[in-house]
Amino acid sequence: MEEARIDKWLWAARIFKTRTIAADACKNGRVTIEGVNVKPSRMVKVGETVSVRKPPITYSFRILKTIEQRVGAKLLPEIYENVTAPEQYELLEMTRISGFVDRARGTGRPTKKDRRSLDAFINDME
Numbered sequence: 359m360e361e362a363r364i365d366k367w368l369w370a371a372r373i374f375k376t377r378t379i380a381a382d383a384c385k386n387g388r389v390t391i392e393g394v395n396v397k398p399s400r401m402v403k404v405g406e407t408v409s410v411r412k413p414p415i416t417y418s419f420r421i422l423k424t425i426e427q428r429v430g431a432k433l434l435p436e437i438y439e440n441v442t443a444p445e446q447y448e449l450l451e452m453t454r455i456s457g458f459v460d461r462a463r464g465t466g467r468p469t470k471k472d473r474r475s476l477d478a479f480i481n482d483m484e
Contacts, residue, residue: 362424364389364408365398370425371437373410373417383410407441414453415446 362370368380368389381398383389388411389396402408402421410417419438429437468476 360424361401361403362426363398364391364396364400364402366426367402367421367424368408368410370428371419372428372431372434373419388412408438415442415450417446418442 365377365381365384368374368383369377374380374383380389384396384398384400387395390409390411391400391402391406393409402424404421404424406421408419408421410419418441420441421438423437425437
């Protein structure tokens with residue numbers, strides 16, 4: 359097999375969990391080949407470089423083998439070579455250690471008790 363659809367390849371190479379998510383990423387301009395946005399039906403060849411933007415970083419992969427059937431995680435080094443720039447991983451690490459921490463689900467707004475505690479704390483400070 360010399361060519362494969364980009365959405366199938368992204369799914370088969372385990373870059374996206376489902377083929378639908380891979381196709382949506384292509385449609386929304388988050389997948390590029392050699393710097394050009396691609397449609398999900400674009401055929402890829404061995405040697406091309408695929409860039410996938412998953413905020414906050416952009417991953418880059420060089421295709422070593424075109425596949426359309428999902429393979430085990432142990433076989434991934436035969437499928438693609440990760441050529442992502444080290445600066446991208448530094449950006450990811452900076453995002454992780456920055457002050458912003460994702461809130462746990464359901465803990466969006468303070469409760470009445472939390473608000474009263476905050477008001478009491480602020481009043482004590484004044």
